[in-house]
Amino acid sequence: MRIVIAEDAAVVREGLVGLLRERGFDVVAAVADAPALLAAAEEHRPEAVVADVRMPPDLRDDGLRAALTLRERHPGLGVLLFSQYVETRYADRLAATGLAGFGYLLKERVVDVADFVDALRRVAAGGTALDPEVVSHLLAARPARGGLGALTARERDVLALMAEGRTNTAxxxxxxxxxxxxxxxxxxxxxxxxxxxxxxxHRRVLAVLRYLGS
Structure with missing residues (x-):
């Protein structure tokens, strides 16, 4: 499985390269800025990219915007955003392209490498990997429509966990x-x-898919 990594922090970037290669991924490129991510993805045509949200050249949401561009060019490309920030403006647009093959994890909330690797495999295979906190931010950032405004606080909590792919028991x-x-x-x-x-x-993700696609 070919993977492109985009992360401007050198230690984190090299750490991701090492742990993914140890687990059988073919890391074809590891870059430090958004333009290089676009170029590497076009050159290597990976199954998925792992990208930070904030990176050069502007150190704002460059990585996320690059991921959006790639999804528009290559709808089947898996995109796993891996960041310490929740950016809703472009993440909302990115998720609206379809949650199949889309993930957004927060660095400080990933406590098990196996969970991260499993999330990447799901995204590359067309699945979804969303941190509940990210889902909550995405839903809160959108106008209440499609019935979402009628959800109770507890139903919102359940919806966020459903988007993670958890069973009702979990x-x-x-x-x-x-x-x-x-x-x-x-x-x-x-x-x-x-x-x-x-x-x-399809209760694991269908409610989130329907809302973000509306």
Whole structure:
């Protein structure tokens, strides 16, 4: 699996290169700025890119904007944003291109290398890997529409964990509530977002997909 890494912090960049190569990934390029990310992705045509959000030349949201450009050029490209910042303006647009093959993880919240590697494999295979905090920021940044404004605070919590791909049992454990309560909140989310009962098999991400794609 070919991977391009874009990270301006040299120690972090080299650390990612090492740990991914040890786990069988083919890191075809590791760059330090957004223009180099665009060039490397066009040259090597990787299955996925791992990109920081803030990097040169402007040290603002250059990495995220480069990722958006790549997704527009190559819709099948997996993009895993790996940053200490939650940037909603362009991340919202990036997620709106489709959550298939999209991930956004916060550096300080990844405590297990295996979790990071698993997230990258999911993204490269067309899956989703979203930190619940990122989901909350994305949803809060958008105008209330498509029924989202009717969700309760607890339903928002459940929605964020659903976007991580967690089962109802795992959501119950994370929130410290019963499985029955999670099932009730999940049903409420589907109803308020207008998701037909026949689509409930995709509950891990469908509610977030429907909202961000609206």
């Amino acid at each position: 959501i119950a454990a994370a929130l410290g509530v019963s499985l029955r309560a999670v099932e009730k909140h999940t049903a409420g989310i589907f109803t308020k977002l207008g998701l037909p009962r026949t689509e409930e098999g």
